[in-house]
Amino acid sequence: MTDTHASIVPREHLDFGLEGDIPKYWMGGDAFKTRFFDAMSTLFPPGEKFFITSVREFSDQITDPKLRQEVKDFIRQEAQHSMVHRQYNERLKRQGIDVDAITAELEQEFFVDAPKISTPTQRLAATAALEHLTSMMCTCFFERRELLEASDPRVRALYAWHAIEEVEHKAVAFDVLVKVAKAGWLRRNIPMLIITFGFPFKVASVMNRMFKADGFSFMQRMGLWARGLWWFYKPGGLFIPTLGYYFAYYKPGFHPWKQREMPSYGTWVATFEKTGDPIAAGNALHAAGT
Template sequence: MSEHATIVPRENLDFGLDGDIPKYWMDNDPFKTRFFDAMSTLFPMGEKFFITSVREFKDQITSPKLQQEVKDFTRQEAQHSLVHRQYNERLKKQGVEIDAINAQIETRLFVDAFKLTTPVQRLAVTSALEHLTSMMCTSFFERRELLDKSDSRVRALYAWHAIEEVEHKAVAFDVLTQVAKAGYWQRNLAMLTVSFGFPLTVSKIMNHMFKVDGFSRWQRLGMWAKGLWWFYKPGGLFMPTLGYYLAYYKPGFHPWKLKEMPSYGTWLRTFQRTGDPIAAGNALHAAGQ
Protein backbone atom coordinates (compact mmCIF):
# COMPACT_ATOMS: atom_id res chain seq x y z
CA MET A 1 0.00 0.00 0.00
CA SER A 2 3.02 2.29 0.25
CA GLU A 3 3.59 2.07 -3.53
CA HIS A 4 0.77 3.81 -5.29
CA ALA A 5 -0.01 6.75 -7.53
CA THR A 6 1.03 10.22 -6.35
CA ILE A 7 -1.57 13.00 -6.18
CA VAL A 8 -0.56 15.63 -8.74
CA PRO A 9 -2.85 18.66 -9.25
CA ARG A 10 -2.92 19.64 -12.93
CA GLU A 11 -4.34 23.04 -13.83
CA ASN A 12 -5.20 25.14 -16.90
CA LEU A 13 -5.70 22.14 -19.19
CA ASP A 14 -7.29 22.72 -22.59
CA PHE A 15 -9.69 20.02 -23.81
CA GLY A 16 -11.06 21.99 -26.75
CA LEU A 17 -14.53 22.07 -25.24
CA ASP A 18 -15.41 25.20 -27.22
CA GLY A 19 -15.03 23.23 -30.45
CA ASP A 20 -17.57 21.46 -32.64
CA ILE A 21 -18.28 18.54 -30.35
CA PRO A 22 -21.29 16.54 -31.62
CA LYS A 23 -24.41 16.64 -29.47
CA TYR A 24 -24.36 12.86 -29.14
CA TRP A 25 -20.62 12.54 -28.86
CA MET A 26 -20.59 8.90 -27.77
CA ASP A 27 -21.30 6.50 -30.63
CA ASN A 28 -24.01 8.93 -31.85
CA ASP A 29 -26.13 7.35 -29.12
CA PRO A 30 -28.39 9.63 -27.01
CA PHE A 31 -28.60 7.23 -24.06
CA LYS A 32 -24.85 6.59 -23.75
CA THR A 33 -24.04 10.26 -24.25
CA ARG A 34 -26.61 11.53 -21.78
CA PHE A 35 -25.42 9.08 -19.11
CA PHE A 36 -22.00 10.75 -19.08
CA ASP A 37 -23.54 14.21 -19.56
CA ALA A 38 -25.82 13.68 -16.55
CA MET A 39 -22.84 12.75 -14.38
CA SER A 40 -21.08 15.91 -15.54
CA THR A 41 -23.96 18.04 -14.26
CA LEU A 42 -23.42 16.58 -10.78
CA PHE A 43 -19.68 17.11 -10.56
CA PRO A 44 -19.43 20.85 -9.74
CA MET A 45 -21.63 20.64 -6.62
CA GLY A 46 -20.50 17.11 -5.87
CA GLU A 47 -16.81 18.04 -5.87
CA LYS A 48 -17.58 21.04 -3.63
CA PHE A 49 -19.36 18.70 -1.21
CA PHE A 50 -16.39 16.30 -1.20
CA ILE A 51 -13.96 19.12 -0.46
CA THR A 52 -16.18 20.49 2.30
CA SER A 53 -16.71 17.07 3.90
CA VAL A 54 -12.98 16.36 4.06
CA ARG A 55 -12.00 19.86 5.18
CA GLU A 56 -14.41 19.67 8.13
CA PHE A 57 -11.76 17.43 9.72
CA LYS A 58 -8.62 19.27 8.59
CA ASP A 59 -7.89 20.73 12.04
CA GLN A 60 -7.89 17.22 13.50
CA ILE A 61 -5.36 15.81 11.03
CA THR A 62 -1.94 15.43 12.63
CA SER A 63 -0.15 13.45 9.92
CA PRO A 64 1.87 15.81 7.64
CA LYS A 65 1.49 13.30 4.81
CA LEU A 66 -2.29 13.22 5.09
CA GLN A 67 -2.42 17.01 5.48
CA GLN A 68 -0.58 17.39 2.15
CA GLU A 69 -2.79 14.79 0.50
CA VAL A 70 -5.89 16.70 1.59
CA LYS A 71 -4.46 19.89 0.06
CA ASP A 72 -3.68 18.12 -3.23
CA PHE A 73 -7.07 16.37 -3.19
CA THR A 74 -8.73 19.77 -2.77
CA ARG A 75 -6.82 21.26 -5.70
CA GLN A 76 -7.66 18.34 -7.97
CA GLU A 77 -11.34 18.37 -7.08
CA ALA A 78 -11.53 22.15 -7.57
CA GLN A 79 -10.14 21.75 -11.10
CA HIS A 80 -12.63 18.99 -11.87
CA SER A 81 -15.44 21.29 -10.80
CA LEU A 82 -14.08 24.14 -12.93
CA VAL A 83 -13.69 22.10 -16.12
CA HIS A 84 -17.05 20.36 -15.77
CA ARG A 85 -18.71 23.74 -15.33
CA GLN A 86 -17.19 24.69 -18.66
CA TYR A 87 -18.45 21.45 -20.21
CA ASN A 88 -21.90 21.98 -18.71
CA GLU A 89 -22.20 25.31 -20.52
CA ARG A 90 -22.47 23.22 -23.71
CA LEU A 91 -25.39 21.37 -22.19
CA LYS A 92 -27.03 24.63 -21.12
CA LYS A 93 -26.94 25.85 -24.72
CA GLN A 94 -28.73 22.64 -25.71
CA GLY A 95 -31.60 23.51 -23.37
CA VAL A 96 -30.60 21.42 -20.35
CA GLU A 97 -31.62 23.26 -17.19
CA ILE A 98 -28.16 23.37 -15.65
CA ASP A 99 -28.97 26.20 -13.22
CA ALA A 100 -32.01 24.36 -11.84
CA ILE A 101 -30.03 21.12 -11.49
CA ASN A 102 -27.25 22.96 -9.65
CA ALA A 103 -29.76 24.61 -7.34
CA GLN A 104 -31.44 21.30 -6.50
CA ILE A 105 -28.15 19.53 -5.84
CA GLU A 106 -26.86 22.45 -3.78
CA THR A 107 -29.99 22.38 -1.60
CA ARG A 108 -29.71 18.63 -1.13
CA LEU A 109 -25.99 18.65 -0.29
CA PHE A 110 -25.52 21.92 1.58
CA VAL A 111 -28.90 22.53 3.24
CA ASP A 112 -30.72 19.23 3.73
CA ALA A 113 -27.61 17.15 4.38
CA PHE A 114 -26.29 19.63 6.93
CA LYS A 115 -29.62 19.55 8.76
CA LEU A 116 -30.04 15.78 8.77
CA THR A 117 -26.53 14.33 9.03
CA THR A 118 -23.35 14.65 11.07
CA PRO A 119 -19.92 15.57 9.69
CA VAL A 120 -18.85 11.94 10.00
CA GLN A 121 -21.88 10.75 8.02
CA ARG A 122 -21.20 13.31 5.28
CA LEU A 123 -17.58 12.20 5.12
CA ALA A 124 -18.72 8.57 4.92
CA VAL A 125 -20.92 9.48 1.94
CA THR A 126 -17.95 11.24 0.33
CA SER A 127 -15.74 8.19 0.85
CA ALA A 128 -18.38 5.91 -0.67
CA LEU A 129 -18.89 8.16 -3.69
CA GLU A 130 -15.14 8.44 -4.19
CA HIS A 131 -15.00 4.63 -4.30
CA LEU A 132 -17.81 4.48 -6.89
CA THR A 133 -16.09 7.14 -8.97
CA SER A 134 -12.75 5.35 -8.81
CA MET A 135 -14.49 2.10 -9.69
CA MET A 136 -16.03 3.59 -12.82
CA CYS A 137 -12.84 5.37 -13.81
CA THR A 138 -10.70 2.26 -13.46
CA SER A 139 -13.16 -0.15 -15.04
CA PHE A 140 -14.32 2.00 -17.94
CA PHE A 141 -10.80 2.77 -19.13
CA GLU A 142 -9.71 -0.86 -18.88
CA ARG A 143 -12.13 -1.68 -21.70
CA ARG A 144 -11.35 0.06 -24.95
CA GLU A 145 -14.66 -0.81 -26.63
CA LEU A 146 -16.71 1.22 -24.13
CA LEU A 147 -15.40 4.60 -25.29
CA ASP A 148 -14.13 3.54 -28.71
CA LYS A 149 -16.69 5.53 -30.71
CA SER A 150 -16.56 8.74 -28.72
CA ASP A 151 -15.30 12.25 -29.38
CA SER A 152 -11.63 12.39 -28.40
CA ARG A 153 -12.02 15.73 -26.60
CA VAL A 154 -14.76 14.57 -24.23
CA ARG A 155 -13.03 11.23 -23.81
CA ALA A 156 -9.84 13.11 -22.85
CA LEU A 157 -11.78 15.12 -20.26
CA TYR A 158 -13.03 11.94 -18.63
CA ALA A 159 -9.60 10.29 -18.94
CA TRP A 160 -7.95 13.16 -17.03
CA HIS A 161 -10.72 13.10 -14.44
CA ALA A 162 -10.28 9.33 -14.13
CA ILE A 163 -6.52 9.57 -13.65
CA GLU A 164 -6.86 12.08 -10.83
CA GLU A 165 -9.71 10.18 -9.16
CA VAL A 166 -7.42 7.15 -9.05
CA GLU A 167 -4.61 9.26 -7.58
CA HIS A 168 -6.65 10.58 -4.68
CA LYS A 169 -9.06 7.67 -4.17
CA ALA A 170 -7.82 6.96 -0.62
CA VAL A 171 -7.87 10.49 0.83
CA ALA A 172 -11.48 10.68 2.02
CA PHE A 173 -11.30 7.07 3.24
CA ASP A 174 -8.13 7.78 5.25
CA VAL A 175 -9.64 10.86 6.87
CA LEU A 176 -12.82 8.88 7.61
CA THR A 177 -11.07 5.94 9.23
CA GLN A 178 -7.92 7.49 10.72
CA VAL A 179 -9.23 10.89 11.82
CA ALA A 180 -13.02 10.62 12.13
CA LYS A 181 -12.63 7.05 13.45
CA ALA A 182 -15.70 5.79 11.58
CA GLY A 183 -16.33 2.09 11.98
CA TYR A 184 -17.09 -0.72 9.54
CA TRP A 185 -20.87 -0.42 9.70
CA GLN A 186 -20.92 3.36 9.43
CA ARG A 187 -18.91 3.45 6.21
CA ASN A 188 -20.86 0.54 4.69
CA LEU A 189 -24.25 2.02 5.53
CA ALA A 190 -23.18 5.14 3.63
CA MET A 191 -22.19 2.97 0.66
CA LEU A 192 -25.58 1.26 0.62
CA THR A 193 -27.28 4.66 0.74
CA VAL A 194 -25.37 6.16 -2.18
CA SER A 195 -25.63 2.92 -4.18
CA PHE A 196 -29.35 3.60 -4.48
CA GLY A 197 -29.39 7.40 -4.37
CA PHE A 198 -26.69 8.12 -6.95
CA PRO A 199 -28.16 6.11 -9.88
CA LEU A 200 -31.64 7.46 -9.15
CA THR A 201 -30.34 11.03 -9.31
CA VAL A 202 -28.47 10.36 -12.56
CA SER A 203 -31.52 8.71 -14.13
CA LYS A 204 -33.76 11.68 -13.27
CA ILE A 205 -31.34 14.07 -14.95
CA MET A 206 -31.04 11.78 -17.98
CA ASN A 207 -34.81 11.69 -18.35
CA HIS A 208 -34.91 15.49 -18.23
CA MET A 209 -32.28 15.57 -20.98
CA PHE A 210 -34.30 13.15 -23.13
CA LYS A 211 -37.34 15.41 -22.80
CA VAL A 212 -35.26 18.44 -23.75
CA ASP A 213 -34.03 16.49 -26.77
CA GLY A 214 -37.62 16.02 -27.88
CA PHE A 215 -38.05 12.29 -27.38
CA SER A 216 -41.63 11.14 -26.75
CA ARG A 217 -42.65 9.03 -23.75
CA TRP A 218 -42.63 5.84 -25.83
CA GLN A 219 -39.27 6.69 -27.32
CA ARG A 220 -37.88 7.29 -23.83
CA LEU A 221 -39.25 3.96 -22.62
CA GLY A 222 -37.55 2.22 -25.51
CA MET A 223 -34.29 4.02 -24.82
CA TRP A 224 -34.41 3.04 -21.16
CA ALA A 225 -35.12 -0.61 -21.97
CA LYS A 226 -32.16 -0.75 -24.34
CA GLY A 227 -29.98 1.35 -22.07
CA LEU A 228 -30.62 -0.67 -18.92
CA TRP A 229 -29.59 -3.79 -20.84
CA TRP A 230 -26.37 -1.97 -21.82
CA PHE A 231 -25.85 -1.10 -18.15
CA TYR A 232 -26.52 -4.46 -16.56
CA LYS A 233 -26.19 -7.26 -19.13
CA PRO A 234 -23.32 -9.74 -18.65
CA GLY A 235 -20.25 -7.95 -19.93
CA GLY A 236 -22.14 -4.65 -20.01
CA LEU A 237 -21.15 -1.35 -18.48
CA PHE A 238 -21.52 -2.24 -14.81
CA MET A 239 -21.43 -6.03 -14.32
CA PRO A 240 -17.63 -6.25 -14.76
CA THR A 241 -17.25 -3.64 -11.98
CA LEU A 242 -19.08 -5.79 -9.40
CA GLY A 243 -15.93 -7.17 -7.76
CA TYR A 244 -14.46 -3.69 -7.39
CA TYR A 245 -17.71 -2.43 -5.87
CA LEU A 246 -18.10 -5.30 -3.38
CA ALA A 247 -14.51 -4.95 -2.17
CA TYR A 248 -15.59 -1.87 -0.19
CA TYR A 249 -17.69 -4.04 2.12
CA LYS A 250 -14.80 -6.29 3.15
CA PRO A 251 -13.44 -5.92 6.70
CA GLY A 252 -9.94 -4.53 6.42
CA PHE A 253 -10.62 -2.88 3.06
CA HIS A 254 -8.41 -0.01 1.95
CA PRO A 255 -8.60 1.72 -1.47
CA TRP A 256 -4.94 1.02 -2.22
CA LYS A 257 -5.57 -2.72 -1.95
CA LEU A 258 -7.23 -2.29 -5.35
CA LYS A 259 -4.68 -1.54 -8.04
CA GLU A 260 -5.02 1.59 -10.14
CA MET A 261 -6.00 1.25 -13.77
CA PRO A 262 -3.43 -0.80 -15.73
CA SER A 263 -2.84 1.99 -18.25
CA TYR A 264 -2.34 4.74 -15.67
CA GLY A 265 1.37 4.93 -16.50
CA THR A 266 0.60 5.28 -20.20
CA TRP A 267 -1.48 8.41 -19.60
CA LEU A 268 1.10 9.82 -17.21
CA ARG A 269 4.09 9.32 -19.52
CA THR A 270 2.24 10.72 -22.52
CA PHE A 271 1.10 13.81 -20.63
CA GLN A 272 4.57 14.41 -19.17
CA ARG A 273 6.07 14.18 -22.65
CA THR A 274 3.51 16.25 -24.56
CA GLY A 275 1.64 18.38 -22.01
CA ASP A 276 -1.45 17.60 -24.10
CA PRO A 277 -4.38 16.02 -22.21
CA ILE A 278 -6.06 14.98 -25.47
CA ALA A 279 -2.98 13.08 -26.63
CA ALA A 280 -2.75 11.50 -23.17
CA GLY A 281 -6.42 10.57 -23.31
CA ASN A 282 -5.97 8.96 -26.71
CA ALA A 283 -2.98 7.00 -25.42
CA LEU A 284 -4.93 5.79 -22.38
CA HIS A 285 -7.82 4.71 -24.55
CA ALA A 286 -5.56 2.92 -27.04
CA ALA A 287 -3.90 0.99 -24.20
CA GLY A 288 -7.20 -0.51 -23.03
CA GLN A 289 -7.99 -4.18 -23.49
Protein backbone atom coordinates in the same frame (compact mmCIF):
# COMPACT_ATOMS: atom_id res chain seq x y z
CA MET B 1 4.10 5.94 -8.91
CA THR B 2 5.53 5.78 -5.39
CA ASP B 3 6.59 2.46 -3.88
CA THR B 4 3.00 1.83 -2.84
CA HIS B 5 0.63 3.84 -4.99
CA ALA B 6 0.14 6.75 -7.34
CA SER B 7 1.08 10.25 -6.22
CA ILE B 8 -1.51 13.03 -6.19
CA VAL B 9 -0.51 15.54 -8.87
CA PRO B 10 -2.82 18.54 -9.41
CA ARG B 11 -2.85 19.52 -13.09
CA GLU B 12 -4.20 22.94 -13.99
CA HIS B 13 -4.96 25.07 -17.06
CA LEU B 14 -5.69 22.12 -19.33
CA ASP B 15 -7.29 22.70 -22.72
CA PHE B 16 -9.70 20.02 -23.95
CA GLY B 17 -11.06 21.99 -26.89
CA LEU B 18 -14.54 22.11 -25.37
CA GLU B 19 -15.43 25.16 -27.45
CA GLY B 20 -14.98 23.16 -30.63
CA ASP B 21 -17.50 21.37 -32.83
CA ILE B 22 -18.25 18.50 -30.47
CA PRO B 23 -21.36 16.62 -31.68
CA LYS B 24 -24.44 16.81 -29.48
CA TYR B 25 -24.47 13.03 -29.11
CA TRP B 26 -20.73 12.59 -28.93
CA MET B 27 -20.88 8.87 -28.03
CA GLY B 28 -21.20 7.60 -31.57
CA GLY B 29 -24.55 9.36 -32.02
CA ASP B 30 -26.08 7.40 -29.13
CA ALA B 31 -28.37 9.65 -27.08
CA PHE B 32 -28.55 7.35 -24.04
CA LYS B 33 -24.81 6.78 -23.66
CA THR B 34 -24.06 10.45 -24.26
CA ARG B 35 -26.62 11.69 -21.77
CA PHE B 36 -25.39 9.24 -19.14
CA PHE B 37 -21.99 10.92 -19.14
CA ASP B 38 -23.57 14.37 -19.57
CA ALA B 39 -25.76 13.79 -16.52
CA MET B 40 -22.67 12.83 -14.53
CA SER B 41 -21.03 16.08 -15.63
CA THR B 42 -23.91 18.17 -14.26
CA LEU B 43 -23.50 16.43 -10.89
CA PHE B 44 -19.76 16.96 -10.62
CA PRO B 45 -19.46 20.68 -9.74
CA PRO B 46 -21.77 20.57 -6.68
CA GLY B 47 -20.57 17.05 -5.91
CA GLU B 48 -16.90 18.03 -5.89
CA LYS B 49 -17.79 21.00 -3.67
CA PHE B 50 -19.53 18.59 -1.27
CA PHE B 51 -16.45 16.34 -1.21
CA ILE B 52 -14.15 19.26 -0.45
CA THR B 53 -16.44 20.58 2.27
CA SER B 54 -16.82 17.15 3.89
CA VAL B 55 -13.06 16.61 4.10
CA ARG B 56 -12.35 20.19 5.21
CA GLU B 57 -14.61 19.74 8.22
CA PHE B 58 -11.89 17.51 9.68
CA SER B 59 -8.83 19.43 8.47
CA ASP B 60 -8.09 20.94 11.89
CA GLN B 61 -7.93 17.46 13.40
CA ILE B 62 -5.37 16.07 10.94
CA THR B 63 -1.94 15.81 12.55
CA ASP B 64 -0.17 13.55 10.04
CA PRO B 65 1.84 15.86 7.71
CA LYS B 66 1.56 13.41 4.79
CA LEU B 67 -2.22 13.23 5.07
CA ARG B 68 -2.47 17.01 5.46
CA GLN B 69 -0.59 17.45 2.16
CA GLU B 70 -2.73 14.81 0.47
CA VAL B 71 -5.85 16.67 1.56
CA LYS B 72 -4.50 19.89 0.05
CA ASP B 73 -3.72 18.14 -3.23
CA PHE B 74 -7.11 16.40 -3.18
CA ILE B 75 -8.83 19.77 -2.83
CA ARG B 76 -6.81 21.26 -5.70
CA GLN B 77 -7.68 18.36 -7.98
CA GLU B 78 -11.38 18.41 -7.09
CA ALA B 79 -11.54 22.16 -7.60
CA GLN B 80 -10.07 21.74 -11.10
CA HIS B 81 -12.57 18.99 -11.90
CA SER B 82 -15.41 21.25 -10.86
CA MET B 83 -14.12 24.13 -12.96
CA VAL B 84 -13.61 22.10 -16.15
CA HIS B 85 -16.98 20.37 -15.85
CA ARG B 86 -18.65 23.75 -15.44
CA GLN B 87 -17.02 24.70 -18.75
CA TYR B 88 -18.32 21.50 -20.31
CA ASN B 89 -21.78 22.11 -18.88
CA GLU B 90 -21.99 25.40 -20.75
CA ARG B 91 -22.34 23.25 -23.87
CA LEU B 92 -25.32 21.52 -22.29
CA LYS B 93 -26.95 24.87 -21.52
CA ARG B 94 -26.70 25.82 -25.17
CA GLN B 95 -28.48 22.56 -26.00
CA GLY B 96 -31.45 23.55 -23.81
CA ILE B 97 -30.51 21.61 -20.67
CA ASP B 98 -31.43 23.53 -17.52
CA VAL B 99 -28.10 22.98 -15.80
CA ASP B 100 -28.70 25.85 -13.38
CA ALA B 101 -31.86 24.22 -12.05
CA ILE B 102 -30.09 20.89 -11.59
CA THR B 103 -27.22 22.61 -9.80
CA ALA B 104 -29.60 24.56 -7.52
CA GLU B 105 -31.38 21.35 -6.52
CA LEU B 106 -28.10 19.64 -5.69
CA GLU B 107 -26.85 22.65 -3.73
CA GLN B 108 -30.06 22.50 -1.68
CA GLU B 109 -29.65 18.76 -1.05
CA PHE B 110 -25.93 18.86 -0.24
CA PHE B 111 -25.55 22.09 1.72
CA VAL B 112 -28.99 22.82 3.23
CA ASP B 113 -30.83 19.52 3.65
CA ALA B 114 -27.92 17.14 4.34
CA PRO B 115 -26.46 19.08 7.31
CA LYS B 116 -29.90 18.99 8.95
CA ILE B 117 -30.14 15.18 8.92
CA SER B 118 -26.53 13.99 9.05
CA THR B 119 -23.35 14.40 11.06
CA PRO B 120 -19.98 15.50 9.66
CA THR B 121 -18.76 11.91 9.92
CA GLN B 122 -21.74 10.63 7.95
CA ARG B 123 -21.12 13.20 5.23
CA LEU B 124 -17.45 12.24 5.12
CA ALA B 125 -18.47 8.57 4.90
CA ALA B 126 -20.74 9.45 1.97
CA THR B 127 -17.79 11.19 0.32
CA ALA B 128 -15.55 8.16 0.82
CA ALA B 129 -18.23 5.91 -0.64
CA LEU B 130 -18.76 8.13 -3.68
CA GLU B 131 -15.01 8.38 -4.21
CA HIS B 132 -14.86 4.58 -4.26
CA LEU B 133 -17.66 4.39 -6.81
CA THR B 134 -16.01 7.05 -8.96
CA SER B 135 -12.64 5.29 -8.83
CA MET B 136 -14.38 2.02 -9.65
CA MET B 137 -16.00 3.47 -12.76
CA CYS B 138 -12.79 5.19 -13.84
CA THR B 139 -10.67 2.07 -13.45
CA CYS B 140 -13.15 -0.31 -15.07
CA PHE B 141 -14.33 1.95 -17.91
CA PHE B 142 -10.89 2.85 -19.18
CA GLU B 143 -9.54 -0.68 -19.20
CA ARG B 144 -12.22 -1.65 -21.75
CA ARG B 145 -11.51 0.06 -25.04
CA GLU B 146 -14.88 -0.74 -26.61
CA LEU B 147 -16.84 1.30 -24.06
CA LEU B 148 -15.53 4.65 -25.32
CA GLU B 149 -14.41 3.58 -28.79
CA ALA B 150 -16.99 5.71 -30.63
CA SER B 151 -16.68 8.79 -28.42
CA ASP B 152 -15.38 12.20 -29.42
CA PRO B 153 -11.68 12.28 -28.42
CA ARG B 154 -12.02 15.68 -26.73
CA VAL B 155 -14.74 14.56 -24.34
CA ARG B 156 -13.02 11.21 -23.86
CA ALA B 157 -9.84 13.11 -22.93
CA LEU B 158 -11.76 15.14 -20.35
CA TYR B 159 -13.04 11.99 -18.68
CA ALA B 160 -9.63 10.30 -18.98
CA TRP B 161 -7.94 13.17 -17.10
CA HIS B 162 -10.69 13.14 -14.49
CA ALA B 163 -10.30 9.36 -14.15
CA ILE B 164 -6.52 9.55 -13.69
CA GLU B 165 -6.83 12.06 -10.88
CA GLU B 166 -9.67 10.15 -9.21
CA VAL B 167 -7.37 7.14 -9.07
CA GLU B 168 -4.60 9.27 -7.58
CA HIS B 169 -6.67 10.64 -4.70
CA LYS B 170 -9.06 7.73 -4.18
CA ALA B 171 -7.81 7.04 -0.65
CA VAL B 172 -7.82 10.57 0.81
CA ALA B 173 -11.42 10.83 2.05
CA PHE B 174 -11.25 7.22 3.26
CA ASP B 175 -8.07 7.87 5.24
CA VAL B 176 -9.57 10.95 6.88
CA LEU B 177 -12.71 8.95 7.68
CA VAL B 178 -10.85 6.05 9.28
CA LYS B 179 -7.78 7.72 10.76
CA VAL B 180 -9.22 11.06 11.85
CA ALA B 181 -12.99 10.59 12.22
CA LYS B 182 -12.33 7.08 13.59
CA ALA B 183 -15.26 5.56 11.71
CA GLY B 184 -15.55 1.80 12.02
CA TRP B 185 -16.84 -0.79 9.57
CA LEU B 186 -20.53 -0.08 10.12
CA ARG B 187 -20.30 3.71 9.95
CA ARG B 188 -18.44 3.63 6.66
CA ASN B 189 -20.62 0.98 5.03
CA ILE B 190 -24.16 2.20 5.79
CA PRO B 191 -23.67 5.33 3.63
CA MET B 192 -22.40 3.12 0.82
CA LEU B 193 -25.59 1.06 0.92
CA ILE B 194 -27.74 4.19 0.81
CA ILE B 195 -25.74 5.72 -2.04
CA THR B 196 -25.78 2.47 -4.01
CA PHE B 197 -29.53 2.85 -4.45
CA GLY B 198 -29.90 6.63 -4.29
CA PHE B 199 -27.16 7.71 -6.67
CA PRO B 200 -28.42 5.81 -9.76
CA PHE B 201 -31.88 7.29 -9.28
CA LYS B 202 -30.41 10.79 -9.18
CA VAL B 203 -28.45 10.19 -12.38
CA ALA B 204 -31.52 8.65 -14.03
CA SER B 205 -33.70 11.61 -13.10
CA VAL B 206 -31.22 14.04 -14.68
CA MET B 207 -30.97 11.88 -17.79
CA ASN B 208 -34.74 11.82 -18.16
CA ARG B 209 -34.85 15.63 -17.93
CA MET B 210 -32.26 15.75 -20.68
CA PHE B 211 -34.27 13.38 -22.88
CA LYS B 212 -37.33 15.60 -22.46
CA ALA B 213 -35.31 18.71 -23.31
CA ASP B 214 -34.07 16.86 -26.41
CA GLY B 215 -37.67 16.44 -27.52
CA PHE B 216 -38.02 12.68 -27.15
CA SER B 217 -41.62 11.52 -26.68
CA PHE B 218 -42.66 9.25 -23.81
CA MET B 219 -42.48 6.14 -25.97
CA GLN B 220 -39.13 7.18 -27.40
CA ARG B 221 -37.80 7.68 -23.87
CA MET B 222 -39.04 4.22 -22.90
CA GLY B 223 -37.15 2.80 -25.86
CA LEU B 224 -34.01 4.65 -24.85
CA TRP B 225 -34.27 3.31 -21.32
CA ALA B 226 -34.92 -0.26 -22.44
CA ARG B 227 -31.81 -0.30 -24.62
CA GLY B 228 -29.79 1.67 -22.12
CA LEU B 229 -30.58 -0.54 -19.14
CA TRP B 230 -29.54 -3.56 -21.18
CA TRP B 231 -26.25 -1.78 -21.91
CA PHE B 232 -25.86 -1.07 -18.19
CA TYR B 233 -26.71 -4.48 -16.75
CA LYS B 234 -26.31 -7.16 -19.44
CA PRO B 235 -23.57 -9.77 -18.85
CA GLY B 236 -20.34 -8.05 -19.79
CA GLY B 237 -22.12 -4.70 -19.94
CA LEU B 238 -21.17 -1.45 -18.28
CA PHE B 239 -21.64 -2.38 -14.62
CA ILE B 240 -21.57 -6.16 -14.13
CA PRO B 241 -17.77 -6.38 -14.56
CA THR B 242 -17.34 -3.77 -11.80
CA LEU B 243 -19.07 -5.81 -9.07
CA GLY B 244 -15.88 -7.25 -7.63
CA TYR B 245 -14.42 -3.78 -7.23
CA TYR B 246 -17.66 -2.53 -5.68
CA PHE B 247 -18.10 -5.29 -3.10
CA ALA B 248 -14.48 -5.03 -1.97
CA TYR B 249 -15.50 -1.88 -0.08
CA TYR B 250 -17.50 -3.95 2.41
CA LYS B 251 -14.63 -6.20 3.42
CA PRO B 252 -13.21 -5.74 6.92
CA GLY B 253 -9.74 -4.30 6.53
CA PHE B 254 -10.54 -2.75 3.16
CA HIS B 255 -8.37 0.11 1.96
CA PRO B 256 -8.61 1.83 -1.45
CA TRP B 257 -4.97 1.11 -2.27
CA LYS B 258 -5.65 -2.62 -1.99
CA GLN B 259 -7.62 -2.23 -5.22
CA ARG B 260 -5.48 -2.37 -8.33
CA GLU B 261 -4.60 0.72 -10.30
CA MET B 262 -6.15 1.65 -13.60
CA PRO B 263 -4.08 -0.69 -15.84
CA SER B 264 -2.95 2.05 -18.23
CA TYR B 265 -2.43 4.77 -15.62
CA GLY B 266 1.28 4.99 -16.43
CA THR B 267 0.56 5.34 -20.14
CA TRP B 268 -1.53 8.46 -19.57
CA VAL B 269 1.00 10.01 -17.20
CA ALA B 270 3.98 9.32 -19.48
CA THR B 271 2.19 10.73 -22.52
CA PHE B 272 1.02 13.84 -20.70
CA GLU B 273 4.48 14.48 -19.22
CA LYS B 274 6.00 14.17 -22.70
CA THR B 275 3.46 16.23 -24.64
CA GLY B 276 1.60 18.40 -22.13
CA ASP B 277 -1.48 17.58 -24.21
CA PRO B 278 -4.41 16.00 -22.32
CA ILE B 279 -6.08 14.96 -25.58
CA ALA B 280 -2.99 13.04 -26.71
CA ALA B 281 -2.79 11.48 -23.25
CA GLY B 282 -6.46 10.53 -23.42
CA ASN B 283 -5.96 8.94 -26.83
CA ALA B 284 -2.97 6.98 -25.52
CA LEU B 285 -4.93 5.78 -22.50
CA HIS B 286 -7.79 4.67 -24.71
CA ALA B 287 -5.49 2.88 -27.15
CA ALA B 288 -3.87 0.98 -24.27
CA GLY B 289 -7.20 -0.52 -23.19
CA THR B 290 -8.08 -4.14 -23.91
